[in-house]
Amino acid sequence: MTEHERPQAYVPPFYSQGVPKDRFPEHGMPPRQAYRLVQQEVGLDGDPWRNLATFVTTWMEPEARQLIDENLHTNFIDHAEYPRSAEVERRCVRMLADLFNAPGETTGARCQGSSEAIMLGALAAKWRWRKAREKAGESTERPNLVFGGDVHVVWNKFCRYFDVEPRIVPLRADRFTVGPDDLEPLLDENTIAVVAVLGTTFTGQADAVVGINDMLVSVRERRSLDIPIHVDAASGGFVWPFIYPNTHWDFRLEQVRSINVSGHKFGLVYPGVGWLVFRDREELPDDLVFEENYLGRTDPTFTLNFSTGNSDMIAQYYMFCRLGHDGYGEAITAMKENAEFLGGRLRDSGRFELIGADGEQLPLVCFRLTGERGYDEFDVAGQVASERGWMLPAYTMPPDAQDVTVLRALVRSNLGRSAAELLGQDIVDACETLDKKGGLHPDMRKRVKTGTGY
Ligand SMILES: Cc1ncc(COP(=O)(O)O)c(C=O)c1O
Numbered sequence: 001m002t003e004h005e006r007p008q009a010y011v012p013p014f015y016s017q018g019v020p021k022d023r024f025p026e027h028g029m030p031p032r033q034a035y036r037l038v039q040q041e042v043g044l045d046g047d048p049w050r051n052l053a054t055f056v057t058t059w060m061e062p063e064a065r066q067l068i069d070e071n072l073h074t075n076f077i078d079h080a081e082y083p084r085s086a087e088v089e090r091r092c093v094r095m096l097a098d099l100f101n102a103p104g105e106t107t108g109a110r111c112q113g114s115s116e117a118i119m120l121g122a123l124a125a126k127w128r129w130r131k132a133r134e135k136a137g138e139s140t141e142r143p144n145l146v147f148g149g150d151v152h153v154v155w156n157k158f159c160r161y162f163d164v165e166p167r168i169v170p171l172r173a174d175r176f177t178v179g180p181d182d183l184e185p186l187l188d189e190n191t192i193a194v195v196a197v198l199g200t201t202f203t204g205q206a207d208a209v210v211g212i213n214d215m216l217v218s219v220r221e222r223r224s225l226d227i228p229i230h231v232d233a234a235s236g237g238f239v240w241p242f243i244y245p246n247t248h249w250d251f252r253l254e255q256v257r258s259i260n261v262s263g264h265k266f267g268l269v270y271p272g273v274g275w276l277v278f279r280d281r282e283e284l285p286d287d288l289v290f291e292e293n294y295l296g297r298t299d300p301t302f303t304l305n306f307s308t309g310n311s312d313m314i315a316q317y318y319m320f321c322r323l324g325h326d327g328y329g330e331a332i333t334a335m336k337e338n339a340e341f342l343g344g345r346l347r348d349s350g351r352f353e354l355i356g357a358d359g360e361q362l363p364l365v366c367f368r369l370t371g372e373r374g375y376d377e378f379d380v381a382g383q384v385a386s387e388r389g390w391m392l393p394a395y396t397m398p399p400d401a402q403d404v405t406v407l408r409a410l411v412r413s414n415l416g417r418s419a420a421e422l423l424g425q426d427i428v429d430a431c432e433t434l435d436k437k438g439g440l441h442p443d444m445r446k447r448v449k450t451g452t453g454y
C-alpha cells in the first residue's frame with residue numbers, strides 16, 4: 001500500500017524519513033500529512049505573544065480575521081477587477097491625510113509596510129530635487145539624504161539601492177535622537193530631504209521635528225534651499241495623534257512633505273500593510289506613476305511590488321471603521337499605561353533605569369541595568385528566555401552610542417496588565433538568579449539573540 005492510500009496513517013512517512021529540504025519533491029503527499037509536516041516545522045518558531053521584540057500586531061479580532069480570510073484570494077493590484085478595493089485604498093489614504101492634518105486634497109499609496117513606503121517617499125524627494133536642479137541648469141550627480149543614527153536600517157538601504165549619499169548624524173551616549181543643530185551642518189544644495197523619526201526603533205522617542213522644521217524654514221529664507229522633511233512615523237504615526245495630539249510633527253509643519261506609517265504596527269493590523277501619504281498632489285512627480293492597461297483598464301500604479309495580497313489593507317479599513325479616533329485613543333492609551341506600569345515595576349526594583357520614559361515615547365519600555373552587577377543586559381535577556389520563554393531583545397545602540405546596551409519590551413494588545421505584572425516579576429526573578437550565579441553561562445550567552453527585533 002502506498003503512502004497515498006494510507007492518508008490517515010498515525011505515523012506519517014516524514015516522521016521517520018525526514019522532510020523535503022534540498023530537492024524539489026518527486027511526489028506529493030495527502031493534504032493532512034503536508035499540513036502536519038508544515039505545522040510541526042513552524043510550530044517550533046518562537047511564540048508571538050512572548051515576543052517582546054516585535055512592533056508588529058500579534059492579535060486581531062475574529063471579525064478582522066474573517067475579512068482577511070474572505071479576501072485572501074484577491075490581488076491588490078487588480079484595480080479594474082476589484083474597484084471597490086481600490087476605493088478602500090483611496091479612503092484609507094484620505095483618512096490618514098486627515099489624521100495627519102494635510103492642508104487639502106492629497107495622494108498616497110498602500111504599501112507592503114513602511115519600508116516600501118519609505119523607498120517610494122524618498123524616491124519622490126529625489127525626483128523633485130533632480131527636476132529642480134535640472135531646471136536651474138545645475139548638476140544632479142551627487143544627491144544626499146540627511147538623517148540621524150537613530151533611523152531604521154531601511155534608510156541606509158534606500159541610499160545604497162538608489163544611489164544617494166547618506167549623511168548621518170551620530171548619536172551620543174547621552175542622546176538617542178537628533179535635532180536641528182545636529183542636522184544643519186550637513187545640508188547643502190544636493191540634499192534631497194531630511195528624515196525625522198517619530199518613535200525610533202531603538203528607544204521609541206521622537207526626533208525634534210518642530211525644531212527641524214523651523215531650522216529648514218530658516219534655511220529656505222537664508223540660503224534659498226527648500227529642503228523637505230520626510231517623517232518616518234512607522235510606529236509613531238498611529239501613536240502620537242491619539243496620545244500626544246497637541247504635539248506638532250505632521251503636515252501642520254510646513255516643511256513636512258511626506259509621511260510613512262506601518263498599518264501592521266500600531267495601526268493594529270497583521271503584517272503586511274503600510275502607508276505613504278503626501279502633503280499634496282504636487283509632491284508626487286508624475287513620472288513615478290506608471291500607466292498600464294493589461295488588467296483590463298488603464299490604471300496608474302505607484303508601487304515597488306505589483307501583485308500582492310489585498311486582505312491586510314481591507315483589515316486596515318475595518319480597523320478604522322471599527323475603532324475610529326476614540327477607539328484607537330482607548331487602545332493606545334491602555335498600551336501606554338501598561339508600558340508605564342511595567343516601567344515602574346522595573347525601576348522600583350532598583351535594578352534598572354528607564355530610557356525615554358520622562359518624555360513622549362511609544363508604548364514600550366526601554367531600560368538598562370544600573371551599577372556594576374557582574375552581568376549585563378545580554379545576560380538578563382538570556383536568563384529571562386531560559387526561565388520564562390520571553391523573547392526580550394538586548395542590543396547596543398548605533399554609533400557613537402555603541403557602548404550603551406539596552407533592553408526593550410514592546411507593549412501591544414496582548415500584553416495586558418496581568419501579563420505586564422508577570423513579565424516585570426520574571427525579569428526581576430531572572431536578575432536574582434544571575435545575582436546568585438554571577439552571570440550567564442558562556443554557551444548560553446552565545447545563543448542570546450541580539451538585534452532590535454523589527
Ligand atoms: C522607525 C522605523 N522605520 C521603518 C521601519 C520599517 O517598517 P516595516 O517593517 O513596516 O517595513 C521600522 C520597523 O520597525 C521602524 O521602526
